[in-house]
Amino acid sequence: MGGEDEAVQPLFATKPLKGRVAYRCFASTIFVGICLILVYRLKHIPSAEEHGRWAWIGLFMAELWFGFYWIITQSARWNVIHRVPFKDRLLQRYGEKLPGVDIFVCTADPTLEPPTLVVNTVLSAMAYNYPTDKLSVYLSDDGGSELTFYALLEASRFSKHWIPFCKKFKVEPRSPQGYFVQHNDSQDITYAHEWLAIKKLYEEMKNRIESAVEVGSIPKEVRDQHKGFSEWDSKITKKDHQSIVQNLIDGRDTNAIDSDGNRLPTLVYIAREKRPQVHHNFKAGSMNALTRVSSEMSNGPIILNLDCDMYSNDPDAIMDALCFFLDEEKGHRVSYVQYPQHYNNVHKSNIYSCSNMVVNKIELAGLDGYGGALYCGTGCFHRRESLCGRRYSEDFKAEWSTRTWKNAERTVQELEEASKVLANCSYEKGTLWGKEMGLMYGCSVEDVITGLVIQCKGWEPVYYNPDKRAFLGVAATTLDDALIQYKRWAEGMFQIFFSKYCPFFYGHRKIKLGAQMGYCIYLLWAPNSLPMLYYTIVPPLFLLRGIALFPEVSSLWFLPFAYVFTAKYAYSMLEAVWCGDSFKAWWNLERTWLIRSATSYLFALIDNITKQLGLSETTFAITAKVADKGVLKRYQQEIIEFGNASLMVTIISTLALLNLFSLVGGMTRVIFRMEFRGGVAGLIPHIILCGLTVMLNLPVYHALFIRSDKGRIPSSVMFKSIVLSSLACLLPYLL
Numbered sequence: 209m210g211g212e213d214e215a216v217q218p219l220f221a222t223k224p225l226k227g228r229v230a231y232r233c234f235a236s237t238i239f240v241g242i243c244l245i246l247v248y249r250l251k252h253i254p255s256a257e258e259h260g261r262w263a264w265i266g267l268f269m270a271e272l273w274f275g276f277y278w279i280i281t282q283s284a285r286w287n288v289i290h291r292v293p294f295k296d297r298l299l300q301r302y303g304e305k306l307p308g309v310d311i312f313v314c315t316a317d318p319t320l321e322p323p324t325l326v327v328n329t330v331l332s333a334m335a336y337n338y339p340t341d342k343l344s345v346y347l348s349d350d351g352g353s354e355l356t357f358y359a360l361l362e363a364s365r366f367s368k369h370w371i372p373f374c375k376k377f378k379v380e381p382r383s384p385q386g387y388f389v390q391h392n393d394s395q396d397i398t399y400a401h402e403w404l405a406i407k408k409l410y411e412e413m414k415n416r417i418e419s420a421v422e423v424g425s426i427p428k429e430v431r432d433q434h435k436g437f438s439e440w441d442s443k444i445t446k447k448d449h450q451s452i453v454q455n456l457i458d459g460r461d462t463n464a465i466d467s468d469g470n471r472l473p474t475l476v477y478i479a480r481e482k483r484p485q486v487h488h489n490f491k492a493g494s495m496n497a498l499t500r501v502s503s504e505m506s507n508g509p510i511i512l513n514l515d516c517d518m519y520s521n522d523p524d525a526i527m528d529a530l531c532f533f534l535d536e537e538k539g540h541r542v543s544y545v546q547y548p549q550h551y552n553n554v555h556k557s558n559i560y561s562c563s564n565m566v567v568n569k570i571e572l573a574g575l576d577g578y579g580g581a582l583y584c585g586t587g588c589f590h591r592r593e594s595l596c597g598r599r600y601s602e603d604f605k606a607e608w609s610t611r612t613w614k615n616a617e618r619t620v621q622e623l624e625e626a627s628k629v630l631a632n633c634s635y636e637k638g639t640l641w642g643k644e645m646g647l648m649y650g651c652s653v654e655d656v657i658t659g660l661v662i663q664c665k666g667w668e669p670v671y672y673n674p675d676k677r678a679f680l681g682v683a684a685t686t687l688d689d690a691l692i693q694y695k696r697w698a699e700g701m702f703q704i705f706f707s708k709y710c711p712f713f714y715g716h717r718k719i720k721l722g723a724q725m726g727y728c729i730y731l732l733w734a735p736n737s738l739p740m741l742y743y744t745i746v747p748p749l750f751l752l753r754g755i756a757l758f759p760e761v762s763s764l765w766f767l768p769f770a771y772v773f774t775a776k777y778a779y780s781m782l783e784a785v786w787c788g789d790s791f792k793a794w795w796n797l798e799r800t801w802l803i804r805s806a807t808s809y810l811f812a813l814i815d816n817i818t819k820q821l822g823l824s825e826t827t828f829a830i831t832a833k834v835a836d837k838g839v840l841k842r843y844q845q846e847i848i849e850f851g852n853a854s855l856m857v858t859i860i861s862t863l864a865l866l867n868l869f870s871l872v873g874g875m876t877r878v879i880f881r882m883e884f885r886g887g888v889a890g891l892i893p894h895i896i897l898c899g900l901t902v903m904l905n906l907p908v909y910h911a912l913f914i915r916s917d918k919g920r921i922p923s924s925v926m927f928k929s930i931v932l933s934s935l936a937c938l939l940p941y942l943l
């Protein structure tokens with residue numbers, strides 16, 4: 209125990225990122241450039257008789273927005289920090305006094321989220337290097353599926369072999385699926401022997417689960433093995449069923465031991481009550497039910513929240529996270545410790561830009577620098593108290609060691625019955641759950657808004673980005689999935705901005721200005737769509753018409769445009785490469801940003817408006833975690849999957865064609881020296897802009913005209929977008 213006379217060494221350190229001063233100087237030059245651009249726009253507005261007056265004013269507004277948004281993004285780069293925990297000191301000081309940790313895993317649909325995937329996450333969580341009597345894993349199944357329950361039952365049996373195997377050979381990762389795909393070339397005989405045996409067990413379990421899933425029901429002899437299946441005796445549906453709470457492993461039970469005779473962690477299955485007439489609030493509702501049910505059982509003061517597709521990749525991650533909570537001097541202020549979201553199915557070139565290295569390494573760490581670490585929904589350790597709505601106060605000191613199972617003497621049956629009440633629809637009526645307590649309701653990014661509210665109650669969250677990836681999830685493998693996911697995020701974020709939780713008002717005097725701005729980088733994704741669309745539609749059309757909307761290249765006013773554009777993109781490329789992206793990944797990100805703006809962000813904007821008008825409601829489109837073989841193959845080859853004839857794809861291809869037509873038309877004009885207003889030199893910026901857009905869209909043309917696989921853009925979409933873009937090209941002649 210930390211000696212009384214010597215000063216206690218901290219359990220974690222916070223360090224600034226190097227190179228700040230240089231960055232701040234550089235950013236200031238861009239700022240000057242932006243101001244000059246705006247001055248130019250204001251001083252040169254075409255007169256009422258001239259062509260392009262309104263287009264000009266539109267460009268001014270778009271550039272005003274980009275400038276404003278750029279300033280907002282500086283908050284995430286101004287004050288970047290990183291955190292360093294000291295696990296060894298923790299181990300020395302807290303041997304026996306470690307707090308209980310409850311791990312929540314959420315799943316919602318046995319088809320989109322296969323039970324095998326779910327139990328892999330659960331098993332990886334059960335196998336953490338942490339005293340098993342202090343570890344409890346709770347699975348919330350919003351799908352209310354007996355298939356998932358069955359899979360969990362199988363996992364509880366398999367864990368008796370898996371956990372000792374992991375600990376004996378220190379295997380990593382601890383998701384069996386993730387582990388067995390690795391190559392095993394060990395020479396150790398006992399290891400090879402046991403490896404084979406455990407692999408066989410795993411494959412058998414997997415086959416049993418998958419054949420049950422295929423048939424869609426559980427064989428009678430299996431149903432008879434566990435009383436829990438009786439919950440499904442009366443035909444129940446996903447949207448209409450009673451509360452189900454089944455304790456599959458009771459961690460207090462001295463007979464619940466693994467094959468080496470060590471105690472097992474607690475394992476509980478929960479499907480909260482669902483009734484068609486009661487709104488279930490998606491994942492937030494499920495997390496809150498988990499919080500209450502777990503408080504009736506293990507009641508761990510630390511909660512780790514995982515999505516069902518995100519397994520633990522580092523068996524020591526709990527120890528790292530605890531360093532932040534248990535630090536004697538600063539730990540009592542920490543509300544949650546968020547890890548970045550990484551994916552195990554993302555390639556180096558990252559075609560849909562799902563994993564964002566710059567966001568993970570710079571932006572989120574930059575927000576943390578202002579005390580504004582985001583809560584991202586998964587891979588996050590919470591303090592139960594702050595999650596349950598407690599306000600921070602100076603005299604708050606956690607008592608870790610005194611807390612254990614709240615109802616230690618009660619039997620499993622008694623606990624299950626008591627817990628079911630907590631998972632009932634009626635339980636929350638008239639309480640503060642979803643408003644002041646637990647995760648917030650009514651927003652499709654329940655995580656971000658909950659994090660903001662917790663911060664505004666005085667807590668200081670931590671963002672921790674270790675070199676070794678602590679959690680690995682599954683990223684979207686089709687363009688549609690990726691865009692719909694971003695639409696959900698952009699919509700929820702923008703909704704926060706226009707609610708009473710807008711960081712600038714709600715956070716005023718509660719969180720730092722840097723954090724308020726930092727939140728807005730994401731909250732303002734949706735409105736970016738309009739200026740982005742404007743910039744990719746109007747300048748190309750005016751190029752076609754031969755009307756310059758930018759200064760001539762020989763003019764001094766061209767300099768700020770050239771400087772801001774080049775410096776911004778050169779910097780963003782260097783930044784991406786520095787953060788570990790490839791050049792191609794950065795290039796793909798630029799395309800993705802364009803595509804997202806034209807689709808996800810635009811739709812998010814529109815949906816927000818219709819919601820304000822009361823025409824639509826919050827929804828939650830679950831991202832698929834599996835794809836069929838053809839799709840997967842193309843994903844492996846890094847070919848974009850357009851596939852269906854959706855409105856989003858139509859917009860993308862129309863925009864791409866419009867730029868192509870304009871570029872060709874504009875170049876023809878230049879080559880044949882047709883008349884211009886403002887001279888050829890004035891059109892060069894248009895050509896550059898349009899040319900870059902065309903280059904970004906190369907895969908779109910490829911999918912339109914060359915590809916023949918199923919992921920190409922369907923011909924119906926092709927015809928539609930040819931007609932639409934041609935019509936658009938005629939537009940400037942009518943103005």
Ligand SMILES: O=c1ccn([C@@H]2O[C@H](COP(=O)(O)OP(=O)(O)O[C@H]3O[C@H](CO)[C@@H](O)[C@H](O)[C@H]3O)[C@@H](O)[C@H]2O)c(=O)[nH]1
Pocket residue numbers: 314315316317321350489490491494514515516517584585586652653654655693696697828829830831832
């Ligand atoms: O009614 C629901 C819907 C979803 N989920 C679970 O929520 C998680 C996230 O859903 P997913 O479809 O995978 O969405 P993503 O876009 O991948 O999730 C990101 O964005 C969400 C907010 O939009 C956060 O909740 C997630 O933590 C974050 O990873 C999954 O485990 C689901 O099982 C539920 O429990 N109940």
Ligand SMILES: [Mn+2]
Pocket residue numbers: 515517681682831
């Ligand atoms: Mn997900």
